[in-house]
Amino acid sequence: MTGLDDGRLAGIRADFPYLADRAYLNSAGAGLAWRGQSAAAAAYYDDVASRGADGQRLWMDLGARARERVARLLGVPVEDANFFRNTTEVINLAALSVDWRADDEVVVAADEFPSVAWPWVRAEATGGRVVRVDPGAESQREDRLLAAITTRTRVVAVSHVNTVTGTRLDLDRLGRACREVDALLVVDGIQALGAIPVGLTHVDVYAAGVFKWLLSSFGTGIGVFRERAREMLTPAYRGYRNRPPSTDFGYADPNYPGLYVLDATLEFLGGVGWPVIHGRVEDLTRRAADAVRALGIEPITPADAQAGIVSFTVEDPTAITAELLRGGVHVVEKMDTIRVSPHFYNTSADVDRFAEALGVALADR
The missing domain is CATH 3.40.640.10 (Type I PLP-dependent aspartate aminotransferase-like (Major domain))
Incomplete structure (x- = not known):
């Protein structure tokens, strides 16, 4: 994963308390507040x-x-x-x-x-x-x-x-x-x-x-x-x-x-480094797209025109999204698609948790 060792990433994630016990993958909806925001x-x-x-x-x-x-x-x-x-x-x-x-x-x-x-x-x-x-x-x-x-x-x-x-x-x-x-x-x-x-x-x-x-x-x-x-x-x-x-x-x-x-x-964010942030978003988004493909689903988002979002269609996306949320995985349903959007504060484990939960949800249907 680009640019941050485990210790530094853990320190950054500590500034985002909502990440505790959750895989928040909806930064395209709203990015998380960090501890310095209220002080500012x-x-x-x-x-x-x-x-x-x-x-x-x-x-x-x-x-x-x-x-x-x-x-x-x-x-x-x-x-x-x-x-x-x-x-x-x-x-x-x-x-x-x-x-x-x-x-x-x-x-x-x-x-x-x-x-x-x-x-x-x-x-x-x-x-x-x-x-x-x-x-x-x-x-x-x-x-x-x-x-x-x-x-x-x-x-x-x-x-x-x-x-x-x-x-x-x-x-x-x-x-x-x-x-x-x-x-x-x-x-x-x-x-x-x-x-x-x-x-x-x-x-x-x-x-x-x-x-x-x-x-x-x-x-x-x-x-x-x-x-x-x-x-x-x-x-x-x-x-x-x-x-x-x-x-x-x-x-x-x-x-x-x-x-x-x-x-x-x-x-x-400048202290984290914009090349680091952009690189992590790219890596995590690619990992999410690969995870979706591994489940037999081809993302709507073209691989050569990706940014921070991966979208895909499944049967009953509203129910699937709700099931993921109950398991602590936050994605969103929009226009009959599921949208996944990791940010630099996410980890490979967050994406893997999403992939596992999606696989279980699909198997249960």
């Missing part, structure tokens, strides 16, 4: 209690530091990154900021997550249309999206990693195709950021909540608007932080208590 949130309220508004400079500086950490993680200039409430807000903000024209098209997969699919109906009010692409088999998803791009395409909106199937898209390939027709690539990255390395060279807008792989709870979202996006869009929301003619999309103060948590968690 309390630090904000302690600062306010002791300083009142005089502490504003303190929490603004911490927010700036968290922004710098996010920019480094994504490899973008700090001015490209801002904080919002959630992924949905960022994608809606992007959609509202387009000057829509008649005959504009937005390309999305027909089975996209609602937060990715529905903000673009605004284009239809001006005579445009949303092109909902049948993804076909998971191995065809990316090629079918690419085939739908035309000279009328204004935006391609995708999930970096599909929340149900776990399929990872090649953002460079999609982004290059968008640039050929002067379209924007807008990406929901919530199921990718923190689980896999993310490169935004050919991405225009990237949105991600922090409560999954970044382990930082709800109420804070990351929104990256690259320079190209800021040149092609006009911010729909204006406030004291982005008065005209600013092209910055950050319009108000962020959720500072949430940023205290995010800043502390990013420091913690």
Whole structure:
């Protein structure tokens, strides 16, 4: 297993008390809280209690530091990154900021997550249309999206990693195709950021909540608007932080208590090491996929387009998921599939426990 000896891993797992006696394999649903999270949130309220508004400079500086950490993680200039409430807000903000024209098209997969699919109906009010692409088999998803791009395409909106199937898209390939027709690539990255390395060279807008792989709870979202996006869009929301003619999309103060948590968690994760985290997620996900195949089930998730999720179908997935949970194995049923999503804090034994419990559950049916 990549990057952590047994002693260091045991120390890390001690910071996640929910892991005791459980195989928690649902980080794509919500990452676990670690012990430093409550202390970080309390630090904000302690600062306010002791300083009142005089502490504003303190929490603004911490927010700036968290922004710098996010920019480094994504490899973008700090001015490209801002904080919002959630992924949905960022994608809606992007959609509202387009000057829509008649005959504009937005390309999305027909089975996209609602937060990715529905903000673009605004284009239809001006005579445009949303092109909902049948993804076909998971191995065809990316090629079918690419085939739908035309000279009328204004935006391609995708999930970096599909929340149900776990399929990872090649953002460079999609982004290059968008640039050929002067379209924007807008990406929901919530199921990718923190689980896999993310490169935004050919991405225009990237949105991600922090409560999954970044382990930082709800109420804070990351929104990256690259320079190209800021040149092609006009911010729909204006406030004291982005008065005209600013092209910055950050319009108000962020959720500072949430940023205290995010800043502390990013420091913690950086101490573990992002290559270690990404490597462990890859290894554990591959182990889970191999375990499913060993039981005679071929995962839906393509082996060459995996991130932190393995999904597969069985008869009565709701009952199987409930049976696993009774045995202390946490996975989730979504859209008639079972989704398994290990994080770096999991062990090979957690995955093996899942495989054994799944085998028993299937044999009992």
